[in-house]
Amino acid sequence: MAVLERAYKQYQGPQSPLWSRFLIIPRHAYRDVFRSKIFTGFFALSFIWPLVCAILIYLHHNIEAIAALRIDVRALLPIDAGFFQVYVIVQGTIGFFLAMLVGPTQVSRDLTNNALPLYLCRPFSRSEYVAGKMSIVVILLSAITWVPGLLLFLLQSYLEGWSWFRDNAWMASAIFLGSLVWIVLLALMSQAISAWVKWRMAARAALLGVFFIPTVFAEVINGIFQTRWGHIFDLRALIGNVWAGLFGTFVRQTGQVEEFRNGRVIREVIMTEPPLWASWFMLFLICAFCLWLLSRKVKAYEVVK
Amino acid sequence: MTDSAVAAINPHANGGSSGVITLDNLSVSFGGRPILKDLRGELRGRAIGLLGPNGAGKTTLIHTLLGFHPPSSGTARIFDRDIRGDASQIKSLIGYMPERDSFISKMSCIHFVRFMAELSGLPGSAALERAHEALFFVGLGEARYRNLDTFSLGMKQLAKLAQAIVHGPRLIFLDEPTNGLDPPARLRMIKMIREIRDSGQANIVLSSHLLRDVEECCEEIVILKDGRLVVYCNLEEERKANKKFLMLETRGDLKEFVEAVNQLGCECAVTSDHRLKIILQESTEIRDLYQLASKSQIQIRRLSYKRDSLEDIFLKAMENGHGGS
Numbered sequence: 001m002a003v004l005e006r007a008y009k010q011y012q013g014p015q016s017p018l019w020s021r022f023l024i025i026p027r028h029a030y031r032d033v034f035r036s037k038i039f040t041g042f043f044a045l046s047f048i049w050p051l052v053c054a055i056l057i058y059l060h061h062n063i064e065a066i067a068a069l070r071i072d073v074r075a076l077l078p079i080d081a082g083f084f085q086v087y088v089i090v091q092g093t094i095g096f097f098l099a100m101l102v103g104p105t106q107v108s109r110d111l112t113n114n115a116l117p118l119y120l121c122r123p124f125s126r127s128e129y130v131a132g133k134m135s136i137v138v139i140l141l142s143a144i145t146w147v148p149g150l151l152l153f154l155l156q157s158y159l160e161g162w163s164w165f166r167d168n169a170w171m172a173s174a175i176f177l178g179s180l181v182w183i184v185l186l187a188l189m190s191q192a193i194s195a196w197v198k199w200r201m202a203a204r205a206a207l208l209g210v211f212f213i214p215t216v217f218a219e220v221i222n223g224i225f226q227t228r229w230g231h232i233f234d235l236r237a238l239i240g241n242v243w244a245g246l247f248g249t250f251v252r253q254t255g256q257v258e259e260f261r262n263g264r265v266i267r268e269v270i271m272t273e274p275p276l277w278a279s280w281f282m283l284f285l286i287c288a289f290c291l292w293l294l295s296r297k298v299k300a301y302e303v304v305k
Numbered sequence: 306m307t308d309s310a311v312a313a314i315n316p317h318a319n320g321g322s323s324g325v326i327t328l329d330n331l332s333v334s335f336g337g338r339p340i341l342k343d344l345r346g347e348l349r350g351r352a353i354g355l356l357g358p359n360g361a362g363k364t365t366l367i368h369t370l371l372g373f374h375p376p377s378s379g380t381a382r383i384f385d386r387d388i389r390g391d392a393s394q395i396k397s398l399i400g401y402m403p404e405r406d407s408f409i410s411k412m413s414c415i416h417f418v419r420f421m422a423e424l425s426g427l428p429g430s431a432a433l434e435r436a437h438e439a440l441f442f443v444g445l446g447e448a449r450y451r452n453l454d455t456f457s458l459g460m461k462q463l464a465k466l467a468q469a470i471v472h473g474p475r476l477i478f479l480d481e482p483t484n485g486l487d488p489p490a491r492l493r494m495i496k497m498i499r500e501i502r503d504s505g506q507a508n509i510v511l512s513s514h515l516l517r518d519v520e521e522c523c524e525e526i527v528i529l530k531d532g533r534l535v536v537y538c539n540l541e542e543e544r545k546a547n548k549k550f551l552m553l554e555t556r557g558d559l560k561e562f563v564e565a566v567n568q569l570g571c572e573c574a575v576t577s578d579h580r581l582k583i584i585l586q587e588s589t590e591i592r593d594l595y596q597l598a599s600k601s602q603i604q605i606r607r608l609s610y611k612r613d614s615l616e617d618i619f620l621k622a623m624e625n626g627h628g629g630s
């Protein structure tokens with residue numbers, strides 16, 4: 001290495017491919033992210049549930065183990081769409097906390113240190129910057145959600161046989177798509193909050209608030225108007241409906257209210273969840289809003305009018 | 306700006322017929338307020354100084370050339386590539402040292418510069434090698450594994466320079482590179498800028514409000530006033546074009562000497578018994594005056610010589626420039 005070279009010279013060597021440049025950001029970011037022992041520990045713990053699921057799948061197909069346990073594992077916990085849906089919900093929840101640890105610091109740190117001009121004066125666009133920052137969360141969460149999910153699906157297919165794989169291949173796409181929607185939503189929301197809230201703890205609190213405060217608001221609407229349409233404002237309900245739709249367990253009618261007078265039913269209200277398309281549409285709107293928020297902040301310099 | 310100022314002065318620097326930066330009626334407005342107004346010109350120098358009072362539009366011009374602000378009308382070309390359509394290509398040819406502190410926190414200096422090199426398109430191993438070289442070049446070789454947060458202001462300026470040159474750009478924009486530096490650090494920075502200039506590998510645009518920095522580094526200057534380009538000139542040519550003033554203190558009979566000086570075509574005024582003020586012609590050398598003095602048998606006891614400094618040029622531009630509306 002010519003470290004003693006002290007004259008200025010142009011670079012004439014090969015260039016990295018343009019399409020892969022955004023991946024430079026997560027590669028360097030992980031060095032910082034995994035320096036935290038708390039995060040590394042939490043990340044390792046997030047593989048426990050996939051491991052438990054793998055053991056359950058294995059027990060399902062191990063006659064000796066079933067005999068030794070003296071319980072009918074197959075009847076107790078069938079490996080079906082519900083099983084994988086629960087897997088996605090658990091891993092998605094863990095993914096939320098991972099995103100909360102990693103996401104809110106990414107853009108805010110660059111804004112605080114005026115680093116954006118350094119990125120954007122290079123052959124590196126604003127969209128590549130956003131894609132790079134998002135991919136920090138996307139890659140991490142993929143590693144704990146759909147990647148092990150698909151491995152579990154393949155394990156089950158291997159043990160159950162080709163016909164099971166053929167009949168249930170749609171579940172693989174549900175695992176992948178369901179996880180991906182959640183991951184993209186988390187990545188976008190954490191980056192958008194990071195761009196607008198510079199203080200790290202406040203940004204984390206804001207991300208938590210965005211997921212839990214609308215739930216209260218939604219329940220108030222549901223209570224007042226005796227409906228389930230309040231869920232349209234509840235992110236947890238929206239993604240829950242989307243997952244249920246993907247795994248084929250979505251039910252629109254989730255309850256009914258009956259009003260009595262003198263022992264007679266005078267009014268009956270059937271509580272129906274918003275249709276699936278509405279949940280998808282709302283998630284799309286939220287993502288678009290986050291992108292708009294990012295586009296307002298991710299600039300080399302802000303022009304003060 | 307006058308036509309003579311628009312004309313390119315230094316065709317040797319870029320090797321070709323086209324300039325480094327061509328401004329083609331470039332205007333930039335923010336919120337309806339014009340910041341840069343109809344800039345025209347072809348900048349060709351190896352080191353171009355961008356001068357102007359605060360708020361003249363120097364930084365806005367650099368930001369526009371870097372693609373940070375869209376032009377409201379007109380355009381500019383860098384190495385014959387249009388800033389509107391070929392922004393990505395242009396950015397791969399340029400380096401930028403911003404005026405303000407700009408870093409990525411929690412990174413060691415070598416990691417930071419390597420990261421910047423990779424973002425510029427260098428593969429990982431080449432980026433690391435160039436990062437080491439750049440940091441040794443700017444004099445941060447010994448401190449390259451230290452965290453940027455622990456750097457002094459001077460070291461941060463050097464780190465900013467390192468990230469601007471790590472990918473070996475053909476054009477380097479330096480925005481107030483000596484800001485906040487103590488005199489020795491400033492001299493080091495100036496020396497490095499001159500080294501880059503003299504290497505012939507890169508053109509430099511140096512924006513500064515410190516005339517001395519520009520005078521020491523640049524061969525051409527652009528002066529902006531109220532968003533307009535009021536002066537573009539080659540410093541050396543400009544100095545030569547300016548008349549040279551001489552103040553002489555003599556002993557002996559001045560009459561014959563004054564006549565001889567007038568015959569050379571120089572204007573001459575006797576200010577007191579032994580003092581003369583002479584405005585030299587371009588063709589006249591000081592040596593000629595000594596020869597005339599010898600022939601006229603007078604002694605030249607003192608000779609003071611003055612040419613227009615950059616400060617004179619700048620102040621003249623501020624007085625005469627057609628800035629404002």
